[in-house]
Amino acid sequence: MIRHFVLLRFRDDVTTEQKQDIFDALAGLQAHLEGVRGFHAGANVSVETDLIRGFREAFWFDFEDANARDAYLVDEKHQAAGARIVEHTVGGIDGVIVVDLEL
Template identity: 55%
Template sequence: MIRHCVFLRFRDDVPATDRHSIYSDLEVLCAKLPGALTIHSGLNVSPETGMDKGFSEGFVLDFADAAARDAYLVHPEHQAIAGRIVASTAGGTDGVFVFDLEV
């Protein structure tokens, strides 16, 4: 299984409604994709002050395997959502941190 972790530093001017829309669109997409198992999104609730480096929210997606993750990455709907994310984060791609784990 692949756990796809994405941590975000949204710009201050991006309203919560826009953030929630991104997460909702990801949930809709993942419900359609073979091998996409679960998705969770939300705010960082860690008590370790400052350790988040400003990445205050994000999402975690579990895939059955690397092939399912790879299909998600190139899917046109993912590409569109990813573009919205980059446009909404502080510094564009600097405001996005992606880390995949084999679980």
């Protein structure tokens, strides 16, 4: 299984509703793509505030395998959601960190 984990540093002017709309679009990918085992999103509640460096939200997908993850990466709906994320993060792509873990 592959856990695709994404940390986000949204701009201060991005509303809670805008963030939720992005997360809802991502959640909708579960029904659209094969091999998605789960999706979660929410606030970073770490007490290590000096270490989060403004990355206050996160989401992750659990994929059945690397092939399912790779299909997600090139999917048009995923790429549209990704473009929306980049539009709303500090410094665009600099406001996004991606980590994939093999579980």
